[in-house]
Amino acid sequence: MECMKWTLKRSTELVDATLASVEEIVQQLTTCASLTSTRDPTMFENYWREHGDSCTTTILGWQRMSYYANSKQFFFVQTELDQVIRSLHDVIGNAVTEGRHIVIGVGSTQLFQAALYALSPPDRATPTKVVSVAPFYSSYPTITDYLKSSLYQWAGDASVYRPQSDDSYIELVTTPNNPTGEVRQSVVSGGAGFPVHDLAYYWPHHTPITSPADHDLMLFTVSKSTGHAGTRIGWALVKDLKVAQKMAKFIELNTIGVSKDAQIRAAHILRARIGAKQLFHFAAAEMSYRWQRLRSVLTKGTRFSVPEFQPAWCTFFGEIRSPAPAFAWLRCNEEADCERFLRHSGILTRSGGYFGSNTSFVRLSMLDRRASFEILIDRLEKLQSAVDMS
Amino acid sequence: MECMKWTLKRSTELVDATLASVEEIVQQLTTCASLTSTRDPTMFENYWREHGDSCTTTILGWQRMSYYANSKQFFFVQTELDQVIRSLHDVIGNAVTEGRHIVIGVGSTQLFQAALYALSPPDRATPTKVVSVAPFYSSYPTITDYLKSSLYQWAGDASVYRPQSDDSYIELVTTPNNPTGEVRQSVVSGGAGFPVHDLAYYWPHHTPITSPADHDLMLFTVSKSTGHAGTRIGWALVKDLKVAQKMAKFIELNTIGVSKDAQIRAAHILRARIGAKQLFHFAAAEMSYRWQRLRSVLTKGTRFSVPEFQPAWCTFFGEIRSPAPAFAWLRCNEEADCERFLRHSGILTRSGGYFGSNTSFVRLSMLDRRASFEILIDRLEKLQSAVDMS
Incomplete structure (x- = not known):
């Protein structure tokens, strides 16, 4: 951030700089390039x-004003986005979508929290434990604990976690893993556990697609498949309707749904991706x-x-x-x-x-x-x- | 929802319906109209x-892909949206923006939660109490308590709440009020309290603008000012930089910022609103x-x-x-x-x-x-x- 401020400030100074200070500025700008x-x-x-003409998004002033979208199942989901996600997985072969419900979120970060909410029994005396094999995605502990929820709680490295017979836990399985890149499977057994598969990086430019992923709850995101991080759209493929409904309830309570403008743009981008x-x-x-x-x-x-x-x-x-x-x-x-x-x-x-x-x-x-x-x-x-x- | 399903199903049946069933269908569709x-x-x-030509939004395939936006202060905020919000308040005269930081959220619902997070001291033995004079907005209790946070907790009607000398509390002041429409002021005194002013309805088509609102933390939303609920953009005007930064931190942890496509569309809509x-x-x-x-x-x-x-x-x-x-x-x-x-x-x-x-x-x-x-x-x-x- 400091570097960005410096860059902005100094860029405006270039006009009347001496040659020596120009060199210093150019040097600093170059340093900043890899730091920001x-x-x-x-x-x-x-x-x-070079190739984006086919997915220009145009939205007229009166379009998509309502909170409600056109999905029959989840009030805020645009049907066209649901459909294009299914087609994309069919073309890539990286996930089973048949018999799955699609829940849309503001990036997979929101869906991760929706999954914690949906999978943590509300009536337990102690919070559901959230674990992942180390090294794990650095945001998992922070995002799990920032609201100090008594529904769920970060419990660290899954490889040393030993649940008792009725312990409620959620194992986060990131595959290929962030940060290490290796292919992973769930490791915890016993207790009343549920794995959440974070498949943000299961795309053919990052890892060989060996078979369609076929898990109960899988998370994907536009940012890692096409690079459009700023659009903030992720999706979950969920086998159990009740879990999907509770995740959708979280999205409703958290943000009353997901921007329809962003959903429409994501649908355009993913459709272009299928064709190209x-x-x-x-x-x-x-x-x-x-x-x-x-x-x-x-x-x-x-x-x-x-x-x-x-x-x-x-x-x-x-x-x-x-x-x-x-x-x-x-x-x-x-x-x-x-x-x-x-x-x-x-x-x-x-x-x-x-x-x-x-x-x-x-x-x-x-x-x-x-x-x-x-x-x-x-x-x-x-x-x-x-x-x-x- | 049932009614919507019925409508969708029956609309497709109209083609080969008899006159009697058409009448029944039209009757049901009419009933549904006010129910949905x-x-x-x-x-x-x-x-x-009729008037929306001036705010058509077009986004090219390669634009706004990054997580990061162009605000110097909050990494995910588009500067043009910040500027147009300030201009809008200047034109309407409904809020002071000078010396205020603008935090953008996925609707004011997310910003309400960001405010709870920012204003609840993290080190208290008991949760910060959240109160509002009854009748209050029906979502306040649910949204405050759905994650069972030990940072904050719903405590009901502010008019009967009596804080002890060092009790931490947040008073939600909705003015004009949802659901009753009356103009309100904060009522709780004593303790370590902070009012949050929800001004979603403080626009001239709903209530006379008597003076620019001048509170420490004020919430507004696009949905209630122009009707574009589906875009999911709200904003907070915040006096204290540290509070604004902590709210922005919540938005980062919750959804890694706010869709830039939605921000750009909101900027177009609000700019059109100023001109029209x-x-x-x-x-x-x-x-x-x-x-x-x-x-x-x-x-x-x-x-x-x-x-x-x-x-x-x-x-x-x-x-x-x-x-x-x-x-x-x-x-x-x-x-x-x-x-x-x-x-x-x-x-x-x-x-x-x-x-x-x-x-x-x-x-x-x-x-x-x-x-x-x-x-x-x-x-x-x-x-x-x-x-x-x-």
């Missing part, structure tokens, strides 16, 4: 600039390139390491593919505080501590704009050289 | 059909007409009564005006369960019991489409005649 974005999927922006095979190829090629670039730099030294992934047959591409996750789970092999070390070199990451891991790890976004990604790679390369020369 | 909407501000739809004086005249004339119609029917008998309001000088219209609230707080003078009685006659309302009052009252929406409103008036008239003839 850590989770924003701006990688896709160029694609949509080249987007999948663009995104997959871009992610493969980035991971190759990253690995080629990291193998030049021993300062950093990232996980290895097993290639697998991808039913969507019809070939064997390597995973190319949205984040690199980077380990500093020599520094105890990897985030701090990288920040000093102009690389902004998120420390492993936030993910239930230790501070020698960081999560590094692979989804920034291409120019920022190249700056990032250059800086990592310089850090490798620096240690090799010492 | 209780809080939807669809009254404005016709206006925007005729909308205020349309809405004010329509509301005056409806209240005159309602009162003229109710004075024909003694079965029902509604509150009387004092006219006052409206600075916006520059004349003395009578309030014309969005809801009529209707009393059945002979029936103990007014909601049930009206439902049997095809009039859907919300019982006084939900508003902290008794069941001889109901809240009746005055904002439905004109045709539905006329059906409503006809039915009330028939009910009056029925009792007079008996």
Whole structure:
């Protein structure tokens, strides 16, 4: 944020700057380029600039004014969005939609909270425990606990959680995982548990699609499938009607539904995505390139390491593919505080501590704009050289 | 909902129906017309059909993809929406914006929860009490308590609430009030309290604008000012930067910001509203007409009564005006369960019991489409005649 303010302020000063200060400003602007974005999927922006004509959204002044939409089941859901989501999953083959109810939310963040609300029995003496195998998505603990609900409570690493016979718990299974990228399955057994599968990254540009996911409650989001994070639309595929209805009740109490303008735009974007095979190829090629670039730099030294992934047959591409996750789970092999070390070199990451891991790890976004990604790679390369020369 | 399903199903059957069944279907469709909407501000739809050309919203495929917007203060707020809100209040004269921070939410419902989060000290042994003078907005108790937060808790009618010296509480002041329409001020004193002013209905078509509202935390919403409920945009005017920042933090944790598509559309709509004086005249004339119609029917008998309001000088219209609230707080003078009685006659309302009052009252929406409103008036008239003839 400081960097953004600096950039805005200094940009206006360029007009009457001396040559020396221009150089300093340009240097600072370049540094800022890789510092200002850590989770924003701006990688896709160029694609949509070139191919986005088919999904321009136009809304007239009098359209979609009502709270109510046209879904027969959930009052605030636009039927066309429900339909296009089903078609998209059919085309990609990444999730079963037959016999599933679709609940729309303001991003999958809201749907995650809707799931906690729907799956926590209201009459328990103690809150339902919420667990996930570490390293887990860093927002899970915060979002679970910020309202100090007595319905549910964060209980940490699922791999060490042992429920008693009637303990109520929810296991969050993120697959492929944020931040590590590996494919996961639920691990907790016993008690009265329910898994929630967060499949935000189960798209062919990030991981081989091995079969349609077929779980009781699955979360997806527009931001990770097309890059349109600002539209704030996510969806849940839910097997049990009562669970879906209670999730929809949460959305009603929380925000009286979801912006219909955003739903209409999401429907346009996802429909364009179905029709445009080249987007999948663009995104997959871009992610493969980035991971190759990253690995080629990291193998030049021993300062950093990232996980290895097993290639697998991808039913969507019809070939064997390597995973190319949205984040690199980077380990500093020599520094105890990897985030701090990288920040000093102009690389902004998120420390492993936030993910239930230790501070020698960081999560590094692979989804920034291409120019920022190249700056990032250059800086990592310089850090490798620096240690090799010492 | 049943009625909607029936309508959809039967509409498709009209093609091959006999004359008798067509009559039955038309009758049922007419009944449904006044039953399907209780809080939807669809009254404005016709206006925007005729005058909405200036606020058509077009969004290209590549635009506004990022989570982040262009506000320097709150990462997810579009600056153009912030600016147009300030201009709107300047033109209407209904709120002070100077020295205020604007926080955008998914409707004022989300901002209400953001305010509870921001104003409840996190370290108290007991939850902050949330109170409002009865009759109060029926969603306040439900929305306060649905997550069983230990930060805050609904504590009922503010007029009987007596805080101890260091009790933490929040008083919700809805003015003009939903459901009763009267102008209100905060009533609780002592303790460590903070008033939240819900000004959703403080617009010149509902109540005379007597002076710019000048409170510490004020809530407004697009749905009640232009009728665009489906866009889901509300705003808070907040004096204290730390409170505004904590509200913005809630919005971030709850939904990672607010749809930028919805923000852009809201900015277009509100800008059109500033430029188009005729909308205020349309809405004010329509509301005056409806209240005159309602009162003229109710004075024909003694079965029902509604509150009387004092006219006052409206600075916006520059004349003395009578309030014309969005809801009529209707009393059945002979029936103990007014909601049930009206439902049997095809009039859907919300019982006084939900508003902290008794069941001889109901809240009746005055904002439905004109045709539905006329059906409503006809039915009330028939009910009056029925009792007079008996």
